[in-house]
Amino acid sequence: xxxxxxxxxxxxxCRYFSVLAAMGTLYFQAALPSxxxxxxxxxxxxxxxxxxxTLDNLAQVMEKMRQSQVALGKSRDATLAATVLSxxxxxxxxxxxxxxxxxxxxxxxxxxxxxxRIVRNDHELDLLLLKVERQGMQAIEWGQSxxxxxxxxxxxxxxxxxxxxxxVLSARTRDIPDSGVVLGVLMGAxxxxxxxxxxxxxxxxxxxxxxxxxxxxxxxxxxxxxxxNRMLNQMVNARRAGDVVKLNYLREGSPGECEVRLASxxxxxxNWAGEDFANGGTSVRTDxxxxxxxxxxxxxxxxxxxxxxxxxxxxxxxxIARVNRVTTFALPISVFREPIEKWIKEDRExxxxx
Amino acid sequence: xxxxxxIRRRPAVWxxxxxxxxxSPALNAAADTDKPATLRDLQQVQxxxxxxxxxxxKALVAIESGSGAASGVIVHPDGLVLTAAHVTMEVGxxxxxxxxxxxxxxxxxxGLDNSTDAAMLQLPAPATAWPYVSINxxxxxxxxxxxCFALGHPGGYDKDRGRVLRVGRLIKIASNMLQSDCVLMAxxxxxxxxxxxxxxIGIHSQIWQGRDQNLHVGMAPFLRSWDAMKRNEVIHTWAxxxxxxxxxxxAADDNDGLSIxxxxxxxxxxxxxxxAGDRILKVNNVSVSAPVDFSEIIRRRPAxxxxxxxxxxxxxxxxxxxxxxxxxRPAD
Numbered sequence: 143x144x145x146x147x148x149x150x151x152x153x154x155x156c157r158y159f160s161v162l163a164a165m166g167t168l169y170f171q172a173a174l175p176s177x178x179x180x181x182x183x184x185x186x187x188x189x190x191x192x193x194x195x196t197l198d199n200l201a202q203v204m205e206k207m208r209q210s211q212v213a214l215g216k217s218r219d220a221t222l223a224a225t226v227l228s229x230x231x232x233x234x235x236x237x238x239x240x241x242x243x244x245x246x247x248x249x250x251x252x253x254x255x256x257x258x259r260i261v262r263n264d265h266e267l268d269l270l271l272l273k274v275e276r277q278g279m280q281a282i283e284w285g286q287s288x289x290x291x292x293x294x295x296x297x298x299x300x301x302x303x304x305x306x307x308x309x310v311l312s313a314r315t316r317d318i319p320d321s322g323v324v325l326g327v328l329m330g331a332x333x334x335x336x337x338x339x340x341x342x343x344x345x346x347x348x349x350x351x352x353x354x355x356x357x358x359x360x361x362x363x364x365x366x367x368x369x370x371n372r373m374l375n376q377m378v379n380a381r382r383a384g385d386v387v388k389l390n391y392l393r394e395g396s397p398g399e400c401e402v403r404l405a406s407x408x409x410x411x412x413n414w415a416g417e418d419f420a421n422g423g424t425s426v427r428t429d430x431x432x433x434x435x436x437x438x439x440x441x442x443x444x445x446x447x448x449x450x451x452x453x454x455x456x457x458x459x460x461x462i463a464r465v466n467r468v469t470t471f472a473l474p475i476s477v478f479r480e481p482i483e484k485w486i487k488e489d490r491e492x493x494x495x496x
Numbered sequence: 497x498x499x500x501x502x503i504r505r506r507p508a509v510w511x512x513x514x515x516x517x518x519x520s521p522a523l524n525a526a527a528d529t530d531k532p533a534t535l536r537d538l539q540q541v542q543x544x545x546x547x548x549x550x551x552x553x554k555a556l557v558a559i560e561s562g563s564g565a566a567s568g569v570i571v572h573p574d575g576l577v578l579t580a581a582h583v584t585m586e587v588g589x590x591x592x593x594x595x596x597x598x599x600x601x602x603x604x605x606x607g608l609d610n611s612t613d614a615a616m617l618q619l620p621a622p623a624t625a626w627p628y629v630s631i632n633x634x635x636x637x638x639x640x641x642x643x644c645f646a647l648g649h650p651g652g653y654d655k656d657r658g659r660v661l662r663v664g665r666l667i668k669i670a671s672n673m674l675q676s677d678c679v680l681m682a683x684x685x686x687x688x689x690x691x692x693x694x695x696x697i698g699i700h701s702q703i704w705q706g707r708d709q710n711l712h713v714g715m716a717p718f719l720r721s722w723d724a725m726k727r728n729e730v731i732h733t734w735a736x737x738x739x740x741x742x743x744x745x746x747a748a749d750d751n752d753g754l755s756i757x758x759x760x761x762x763x764x765x766x767x768x769x770x771x772a773g774d775r776i777l778k779v780n781n782v783s784v785s786a787p788v789d790f791s792e793i794i795r796r797r798p799a800x801x802x803x804x805x806x807x808x809x810x811x812x813x814x815x816x817x818x819x820x821x822x823x824x825r826p827a828d
Contacts, residue, residue, distance in 0.1 A: 294546070
C-alpha cells in the first residue's frame, strides 16, 4: 500500500468494470422486450417530482431564496453559486470549486457586477469568505439550526439561480473522512527510468479532462522531474482537491504539457468507469468534511455554495459537494455558523482599526 | 463494487429501440393519480414516508459477493429476500448479506427469472423472526403519478451512511416493470421501491442516463413465479412475463357494462364457459365499462392468478360470479 498507493484502488476499480460489462450483456437482451406490453400512460414531465407544476408550489420560497443568492465568477455565463451572509456584503462560496472561476467578481441579481475582497479561504470547511462593498444586501437567515430528518423535503436553486429543485434528506448526518487527492490514472509497472507510464485513465477524471491518455509518459510535475510511481504519488498527495498541477509528458516520443485540476480520490474511484450518470458532473472535492447532511436534490457542481432550504423556506445548510447521481452533501448551519461569525468579526475589527 | 445495468457502453441501436417503445405517446385519458401535486400533497407525502420509513428500512439488506455489491428486501419473517436476477445470477450461490443493524449473515440464492430480472434469496432460519415488509399484490392498481419511495445502498454498503432514501412518483407502468423518478444508481440493484403504505411495489433493476429513467421490476413477475422461484427454478422464457391473458374481446354496451364479442379457442375464457353476448359488469368487485380498462386489469395481473368476474349470461336477467384462472399469453 505504501509503495504503490495508486495501484490497489485502481485495480479494484478495474474489477467491477469487467463485472459490469458481463452483466450488461446478459441483462440487456433479456429485459428490453418487457416494454412491448407496456401500458401507454405516462406521467407528464411537468407533474414529476422535479417537473414544472410541482416546483410551482415553491414559487414564493424561491423568490425569497433568490434574494440571498449571488454568482461568483469572471463572466456572467460561467459562475459558481454564492450566498449572502450579511447586509453589509459578506458572501460565502465553495473554495475548491471557486478556483476555476478566477478572477472573481460577484454578479448580483439586479444585473450589476462588483469586485470582491478575499477574507478567508478555509480548507477545513472548503469555504471561501468574500466581501463586497455594498450595503442593504438580503442575507440568509442562519441564526439558528433547523432540525431535519430523513424524508423531509428540501430545495435549492440551480442553473444560476433561475430554477429550483426538490429532493429529500436521504441518509444519516455524519462526517466524511479524507481520502486524499488523485489525478485519476492507473500507473504502469514501475520500470521507466525517465518518467511514470500511464496505463489507464479513469472516465471523467481530472487526468481525462486535462487530456492525458494511456501510454503517456509523465516526466515532470510543476517542473520537478518524476522518476517513480511513488514520487508522483507523493507530489500529488501534497496538494488539495481543486488545486492545479502542471504535468509534462511524452506521447509517442513527442513532448506535451497539461494542467490537471486534482479531485478527491473517493470521487474518482467511485466513478472509475464513468458509469455514474451524475447528469452535470460532480464536485472536485467530495470528502474531508467534519459533518454533512445528505440529500438527493438534483444539483450540479456550480450550484455548490448555495443554501439548502426546507419547503417552509427556512435555511438548513449550505450545499458543499455534488457527489454522484443520487447524492449531494450540505454543511449544516451548526457546523459553519461559529467559525464564519468569528471570521467576519475578526475582519470587521481589522477593518475598523485601519 | 457495482452490480447494475448501465446503458453507456451498450450499442446505440439498443437505446433507440428501447426508448422508442418506452416513450410512446399516451393513448388514454390521464388517471386520477397523475395530477400536478399541491404543496399540501408534498407535505402529506413527507408525512407518510416518514411514518413508514423506520419499518421499511429494517427490511432492507445489502448483498455482497467478491465481485459486487447490491441491495435486497426481506418480505417474509422466515427470511425470504426479493432482489434482482442480475444480482444473484446463479441458483445456490452464497452471498454476504448485511442487515439494517450492521449484522452479517449468509444468504443463498434461490430461483430467478432472467426474463424480467426478478430473483429470490434465502436468509438462514431466524432466531425469532426477520424484520420484513409486505409486498403489494394489487399490481393492476398502480397508476402513473403514484407517490413512492426507494431504499437501497447506492455505491455499496456504507456503515456510517446507512440506507439511502429517494422519494418520487411512478412515471409508467408496464406488465413487468415500473419506471419512476426515484433516482437510482449502481449498488441500488435489487433494493425495494415502496408505496406510501410501506408495501413493496418494485425491485430496482436498471437505469438509463436520464434522471427520470429509473426502472424497477414490478411484483407481477414475482407473484407469477413465486413457488417456482422458491423451488430454485430458473425462468428463461420472457413470454411467461407478458401478464395475464383471458382470451376474450369486449365492447362497451349501453348499460354501463361490457359485452363479450368473441372468445378465443382454448383460452381461460372458453374454459370458464364464457360466450359471445355474455355481459361483464365487474372484475374483482370493481365495475368496468371500457374495453381498454378491462384488458389492462387482466394484463397487469400475473398469469396463474384467479379473477372473479360478475357476468350476466346472454339472454339471462340475473348476474352470477365466475372465477377465471388467467394463463400466459399464447406465443403468437
